[in-house]
Amino acid sequence: MKFSTWQPLNNGLELSPEIAHVIRIRLDLAREQWSPLIELLSDEERARATRFRFDDPRRQFVICRATLKQILGTAYGVAPNALSFQYGSRGKPELSLQDLNSSVPQIEFNVSHSGTIGLIAISVGAPVGIDVEEFDPTVKFLQLAERFFAPLEASELKSLPPEKQLHGFYRCWTCKEAYIKAKGDGLSLSLSSFCVAIDPDQPASLCHVDGQPDEPIQWTTQSLNIGENHAAAVMVRRPDCRIALWDWPVT
Numbered sequence: 001m002k003f004s005t006w007q008p009l010n011n012g013l014e015l016s017p018e019i020a021h022v023i024r025i026r027l028d029l030a031r032e033q034w035s036p037l038i039e040l041l042s043d044e045e046r047a048r049a050t051r052f053r054f055d056d057p058r059r060q061f062v063i064c065r066a067t068l069k070q071i072l073g074t075a076y077g078v079a080p081n082a083l084s085f086q087y088g089s090r091g092k093p094e095l096s097l098q099d100l101n102s103s104v105p106q107i108e109f110n111v112s113h114s115g116t117i118g119l120i121a122i123s124v125g126a127p128v129g130i131d132v133e134e135f136d137p138t139v140k141f142l143q144l145a146e147r148f149f150a151p152l153e154a155s156e157l158k159s160l161p162p163e164k165q166l167h168g169f170y171r172c173w174t175c176k177e178a179y180i181k182a183k184g185d186g187l188s189l190s191l192s193s194f195c196v197a198i199d200p201d202q203p204a205s206l207c208h209v210d211g212q213p214d215e216p217i218q219w220t221t222q223s224l225n226i227g228e229n230h231a232a233a234v235m236v237r238r239p240d241c242r243i244a245l246w247d248w249p250v251t
């Protein structure tokens, strides 16, 4: 199996604690392509889809949630609409495990969507978080970094050559968001209480967590190459976890 490039996902995922999977999903589908996926949603999920005021977030939610249910359904050997979710205190969805095949190892997952791309991360027995962001060339990134990043991150960003700073900002943003999402704490975890590597030409990593010197070595961090207009990162709470990259087939 190759781990560095995106491969078409033709079969089920190999479920092993040593491997985390990232599935890339195209969200730029025409309505007739994605609307059949609504069939895979529960009544509650359909009601949520209906409540979106705009088509873009509705399409993102329906495609990602239906794809997630297909992936997890295949793993547990059940129909996608037999799956249900519960939510952590900060809104992180988790599988309700009742009625599922207990011989399948416990799967953890996380979802992110931005612009035309959705990503789903799957791991076995280890918290996982993922984030994708579409570049916004108008964003005042140095001001945002000053305000939200740790002081060391903000100063490292400013010291990058100007042509690398936008990528450095999104490298930092996506890694920080992936960590927060893996922990499930939302923004109750202060963005300045931990540091990630900034330089977009260096490997991504968690460098420091306030008051927890052993925390960074517990994590595998990987930035994902998903095209010119997006940045993305995945974090798994398992050292030296391999990351397999898959493209979900377009129907």
Ligand SMILES: CC(C)(COP(=O)(O)OP(=O)(O)OC[C@H]1O[C@@H](n2cnc3c(N)ncnc32)[C@H](O)[C@@H]1OP(=O)(O)O)[C@@H](O)C(=O)NCCC(=O)NCCS
Binding pocket: 060, 061, 064, 065, 090, 091, 092, 093, 110, 111, 112, 113, 114, 130, 131, 132, 148, 172, 173, 176, 177, 180, 181, 182, 183, 184, 185, 186, 187, 191
């Ligand atoms: C909700 C949050 C988890 C992510 O929000 P986001 O970046 O706008 O959205 P993403 O597309 O990456 O992720 C949304 C998905 O994360 C999942 N999610 C929701 N709450 C979550 C939580 N507490 N923890 C982990 N995952 C969560 C859901 O699956 C959701 O998708 P769905 O509703 O379609 O199922 C939260 O961290 C947040 O509000 N972040 C604010 C962004 C920000 O200011 N970041 C600064 C970084 S420097």
